[in-house]
Amino acid sequence: MTPAFTAGSVVLDIEGTTGATGFVVAELYPYSRERFGALLAERAAEPEVRRAVRQIRELIGEPEADRARLEDVLCRWLDEDRRVAPLKTLQGIIWSEGFARGDLVSHFFPDVIPALRRWHAAGLRLLSYSSGSVAAQLAWYRSTPDGDLLPLLEGLYDTENAGPKESPDSYRAICADLMAEPDSLLFLSDRRAELDAARAAGWSTLGVRRPGEPYYAEGVGDHPQTASFDTVTIRRTP
Structure with a gap:
């Protein structure tokens, strides 16, 4: 059972978490x-x-x-x-x-976009952190099967403006940029090393394990985990 979280901001990985690695x-x-x-x-x-x-x-x-x-x-x-x-x-x-x-249209797992809309409506800040460039992320969220999702997002981070995703300092840099407390940030990713780095920076973490994705067999260590955003409950920090 996926635990409930209390957070002010939700930071999302892309490949293997919100969209299929196979599509990329x-x-x-x-x-x-x-x-x-x-x-x-x-x-x-x-x-x-x-x-x-x-x-x-x-x-x-x-x-x-x-x-x-x-x-x-x-x-x-x-x-x-x-x-x-x-x-x-x-x-x-x-x-x-x-x-x-129009040559390309981004891919999202079926449970993702409804969850993003639900979390945004609940007042949570949604952000993206990917190894893909900010320019690629802008295009990705703008060109979805459900139209332009950029209005749901408050920030985009990559390895240039934040740093490597397996380094705790990158998550500290994002935290500083958001002027947020570390424990108000929740990071969702399919990669254990990234989750470990975020937790080392004081963030809450949730591993996303979707069957068929490259890191599924590796697992997410002792991080809470889910196979679908449908099961995730996030309450906004008061």
Whole structure:
């Protein structure tokens, strides 16, 4: 039985928690892979692209890496599911445009959107924290099967504006940004290491274990857990 929580803010992971990892891997990854080359060739002067290119060259230690080499690196990182900032930045640019054109529509488990609406109506602050860039998250929540969900969210965090998801300092940074007490924050994720980091920062945690997701068998350790948002009760902090 999933315990009840008291919180002021609910911070949500995306992959494996609110949407299927398989959708990201099968739909979004190939979409970006096909477009890395054109992005690097045609938009190299844009500030975000230029910054990402500089970061890639620094990470691989090749300051003169050409466009073909950069594309190869991005595709390899994609295959390895690496959570590196320049990859996420460029994916975010590509996905944002794909969602805007209607090429892509985000995926949510059936229990998620009703729960988000219910929690928002109860006065809870809803936020997203993902390894995907803020730009990608904006597009994700704007282009859902139920329309634009961005009005439900008060903030979006990624590994650049908050930090790595397995570091307690990242959760402390989010807490400071929200000007909230740690024990008023509840984090939902399918990954034990992320839940451990949030708890180390003083947050409440809830592991989301959905059959078929990559981290299901690993479990969430001693964190409370659920298979569906339908069973989760969250009371707003007085």
